[in-house]
Amino acid sequence: MAGRRWQAPYAENPDGSRGRFHKEPEAPLRSPFQRDRDRILHSDAFRRLKHKTQVFVHHEGDHFRTRLTHTLEVSQIARSIARPLGLDEDLTEAIALAHDLGHPPFGHAGERALDRALADAGGFDHNAQSVRVVTELEARYPDFDGLNLTLEMLEGLVKHNGPVLDACGRPAGPYRGGVLPFGFRAVPNLRALDLRSAPSLEAQVAALSDDIAYASHDVEDGLRAGLLDLAAMREVPLAADVLHGIEAGYPALDRHHVVRELSRRMITLMIEDVILTTAEALRRGQIESVTDVKRAREPLVGFSARRRGEVAELKAFLFRALYRHPDVWDRVCQAEAIVSDLFAAYGADPSRLPELWRNRLRTQPGVPLARHVADYIAGMTDRFALLEHRRLFDAAPDLG
Structure with a gap:
């Protein structure tokens, strides 16, 4: 296809896609990965992300990120x-757009509650639920359940954080020592997916972009909400370096613009670092094909050692100062x-x-009641969950 003229040999090739679980005629004007992306964009689950929590509950302010705006920003990053590395941009975008489809209302808070409720029935994992959404729960087509995405897309979604099985077929990564989440195990024809090898570069890019x-x-949202302050950000090396550069170039800049410039410049620094570091890793590892990517023992997409440490410090700071802030x-x-x-109640x-x-x-009948209930709740938006709670219990916190 003409779109491959700039793609590298280690990029996933839509012309060589292994197909879908349910055979369909190819689209004359779109690649298989473009169709995957479009199906995700038109799904009910994608639209519901508009009213699902990122950090701040949906009604706390129109300018705070929701799960939908976060997903769109992940996709852009x-x-x-993907483009300067010569990867398949459509597959990268599709994985990014789908990565949070399984998030329940109220983000990780809802995920923890469902995981506890399903402790005796396989637990709840939002990554696995995303896969369950696109393979079964979306009901849009007369010939199959789910979205019937390509095997490359499904593998990228399952493995975007790394292989989920080791070489012996045992659960790996975050599932090591246990069992694969229900959402993975329930995939029809699971054995058709390659769950042991390293993820595609497109999937690795989507994960790091998140x-x-x-x-x-x-x-940016924490500063806007007044839960973080710029003085505290100077304790974080990545932010401190950026703030120093802003102040040197714009010594009289107001706080509003400083906050936005801080976010913008941090994103740019991280993107540029990932591109340069990954290009060097591909060169050093002599990665010349998709097979080489799958055989790699370590992730190929990543930060430099310095930037990786700075990002880890930033995450630790956010955990302490924002995610565990009393108001949040x-x-x-x-x-x-x-x-x-x-x-x-259900x-x-x-x-x-x-x-x-x-x-x-x-x-x-083979799916336990508890799993049906969890599937239903996981599809709720924040506001619908609040309305349902009020209907069933005649009261609900306003979370305001």
Whole structure:
């Protein structure tokens, strides 16, 4: 295809895609990976991200990131890295757009609540739930459930944080010593996916772009909300260096513009570092094909040693100063209680579920009730979860 004229030999090749679980005619004007991206963009789960928490609950302010705006920013960063490296930009973008589709309401707070509720039924993992969304829960097509994405796309989504099985077929990475999450195990024809080898470069770029996006934009949102202050940011090396450069160039710049310039410059520094470091890793490792990528023992996409340390310090700072800030943590605890209450209510009386989900109970007897309930709750937006809690319990925190 004409679009491959600038792609490197180690990029995933849409012309050589291994296809989809359900065979379909090829699109005459779009590559398989472009179709994957478009199907994700048109999905119900993608639209619901608009009203799902990133850090701040949806109604706390129109300018704070939601899970949707975060996802779009991850996608933009991923494309910015993929293109100069000669990767398939469409596949990179598709993985970035899909990576958070499985997030429940209230972000990681909702995830923790569902994981506890499902402790005896395989737990809950938002990455695995994203895969469950695109392979089963989306209901848009008459011939199959899910979005019928390419195997390359599914592998990228499953493995974007690294292989999930070791060479002997045992759970690896965050699942080492346990079992694969239900969302992975429930994939039809799971054995068709290569879960043991290193992820594609496109998937690695999407994963690191997620880190870049939330590390920089959570700083901006925290400063905007007044939960972080610029003086404290000077204790973080990456931010301190950027602030020094801003002050040198614009000594009288107002706080509003300093905050935005801080975020913008941090993103630029991290993107440029990843591109240069990854290009060197590919050269040093003599990576000349997709096969070489899959055989690599370590991630090929990454930061330089210096920048990796700075990003780790920034994340640690955000954990202490923002994610565990009393104002944020109080809402987190309330949100966890809301999700736990909803799970208990639907589990005790499944007739409270909508008709579509009651039908799934009848037509999918092999899926436990608890998993159906979790699937339903995970698809809720923040505001719908609050409305449901108020309907079922005549009260709900406003999280304001």
